Amino acid sequence: MRKSAVRVIPFLLIVVMIAVAVIPASAGPRFTEKAIPLGIHKSDEQVFAGSVQLSDDRQHITYVSKNHDGKVRVWIDGITGVAYEGTSTPRFVPGTGKVAYIAADNGNMFTIINGEKGPKNARADSLTFSPDGSRFGYRAQNNDGKVLAVVDGKPGPLFVNVLPDPGILFSPDSRHAIYIGVNEAGSQVLVKNHEPLRAFDEIKEVAFSPDSRHLAYAGRSGQDWSVIHNDTENDPYDNINGVLFSSDSSHLAYMAEKGRRVVVVKDGKEQFSGESAGIPFFSPDGTRFGFLMKKGKGWHLMMDEKKGPLIARPDKVVFSEDSRHFAYSALIGTTWAVIKDTEIVDKGLQRIRFLTFLPDSPDLLYIAVPQAGKEYMMVNGQKYSSFDSIGLPVFPPGQDAIAHVAQDGKDMFFVMGEKKEGPYRTIGIPRTQADGSVAMTSQFPFFSPDGARVAYPAIDHDNRIFMVVDGKSHEYYEAITEPVFSPDSGHVAYTAQKNGKWLVVVDGIEGEKRFDGILKGSRIVFDSPSSFSVLSLNLPGPSFYKLAVTIEKDKK
Incomplete structure (x- = not known):
């Protein structure tokens, strides 16, 4: 079978991947599909690709279109809003499903939040929301040229400017809003809940506690x-x-x-004063405190006022889940070492590629590159099988196991304990980047919620791309996306390209509906063990759809 070249589809929102040969899909459980329109457009309408936004749950869509009359409109799930001279990119408000944006019309600018129009201003920008989505704020300028912050529709004191960085910040509990205003004297004033606090020549590093x-x-x-x-x-x-x-x-x-x-x-209180130091940090539970301090030409890691060994160059510090242990890799002399707490547990290595603690455990895992030979994985001091290259570890839910992909020569394998699947040319999904180059993504296994099943995308040495599920290869496609398991782990679904069109594949069987693309940022979302949806599009237009899939129960 012939090898296919990289295909570029001329719409920014379509998933673009390497194309390969096609083989018919296999049989599997039956399911029904329903394409729900989320916006149908004619060729004389312009849809701004960069304005397309998806909700957090990937179930809804909003975007901006421009008609032949020159007006722009915001669309939400196929319903168009009022026409304006211009709008900002619409946004879904966190946790609420509401859509908000700033509109311009007749020389005025105003917010539109869940369809409700806010007060008019000469200018408005920097619309932001509290973490729970219940509050909003933005910068505004009145007709006199004064700048103010508007929070929940209420205007604050007038300033020469309200600094866009950091803009309006809400506290983690959403109860407080702060921003920095610049007064007539040029001083910067910190304002909390519209009440000015103190004025300084300059203010920075504003932070709420968790x-x-x-x-x-x-x-x-x-x-x-x-x-x-x-x-x-x-x-x-x-x-x-x-x-x-x-924390x-x-x-x-x-x-x-x-x-x-x-x-x-x-x-x-000063903990250290010297030639140089690293940014201080806390453990995940907030009880431990550390930083790097320089001594001569070397460094020490200070943790809870205890000094670690002298190192030439440090790397990232990691903690165990209970914060009782910490570890880091460091250059000592001309080779790399692994340090757990204050003790060197491994040394003389060319490089440390990855370092972490096992879930809910004091045991350390790292990928070591020796001075000679293949790299290997170390777990709690024990050396595991060696490969030319080892991928990042994945911990299956509910299992005492470690899974990863690995490369040996021209072959790549899926490895889990003593089990090895392959060989493949590669594991992962090729994606076309903005500069036209192709990069591999998703180079790791995907496990079901119960941890008992596994799927991953693979490409063989004939450049054919396919999904491997529970050790069995599915059919060949021109492109595929990441697999998604149902909440009960009973089904696995993904989208695939065949003959230039996109479709869903459920447990190895193809759907009947065909589309020109899957929206960038969209993914399959199960809302029950037997139903899911994904957002797609057709050209020209474009026209947007939610494809709703219902899987029939097995007949006994």
Whole structure:
């Protein structure tokens, strides 16, 4: 069978992948399909590809179109809104299903939120929402040229400017809104819930604590920077960076500069002052505190005031899930080592490609590249089989196992414990990048919710792409997308391209509906063990659809 070349489909939202030969699909359980229109357009309408937005649950679509009259309209699931001279890109409000955008008409700008029109302004931008989606804010300019922040439709004090960075920030619990205004004197004023707090020459590093009870920021008066934590102003420094709360909201840390020295500060007290230091960090539970400190030409990792071994260059620090243990890889001399807590557990390596703790365990896993020979995976001090290249580990739900892909020579395999499937030319999905190059993605196995089943996309040495499910190869297609298992693990579905058209495949059987593309960012979403949907399109137009699939129950 012939090998096919990379195909580029001329619409930005279509999934584009390497095309290969086609073999008929196999039989499987029956299912019904219903194509629900979400916007049908004629060739004289312009749909702005960059405006297409999907809801968080990938079930709904909104976008902007322009008709021959020059007006633009926002569409939501096939229903068009009022025509305006212009609009911003519409957005789905987090957790609500509402759509919001800023519209311009007759020299005015205003918000449209869930179809409701807000007050008119000369200009408006930077529409943002609270984490729970219940509140909104944006910058506005009145007819006198003054700039203000509008929160929940209520205007704040007037300024010369409201800084777009950081813009309007909501606290994690959505109860508070802060922003920085610039007054007539040129000072920057931190405003909380429309109430001005303090004015400084400059303000930065604004942060809420995770529990929303604390507010911290850095303010500059003249040449001096200081961190203000709630109402307390800490010691002045030449500069401040990296303001960070712990996850339990109990601690505040940051880096500062004092002359030629770098200072690490925690809870208002200096923990280190020296030539250089790394950004401080906390453990996942917030109880442990660490940072890198430089000594001469080397570095030490400081954790809870205990100094680790001297290293030449550090790498990322990882914690166990309970935060009791930490580990990192580091260059010692000219070779790499693995350090767990304060002890070197492996050394003399050319490179460490990956480092993590096993789920709910103090055991360490890493991929080691030795000075000579093949790389290998180490788990709790035990060496596993070697390959030319090892992919990132995947931990199947409910199983005490580790799965990954691996390359040996020109062959790639799926590996899980002592089990090895293959060989293939590669495992994964090829995608065309913006520059026209092709990159491999999804190079890992996909497990069912119960962890008992596995699927992954593969390409053989004849350049044919197909899905492998539970060790069995499905049919060949021109392109495929990632597999998705049903909530009960009983079914697996994906989309595939055949003869230039896209279709769904459920448990190895093809659907009858055909489309020109699957929307970028869309994916199969199961809403029950026997039903799912995916968003698709047809050309010309374009026309958008939700393909709803219902799988029939097995007859006994």
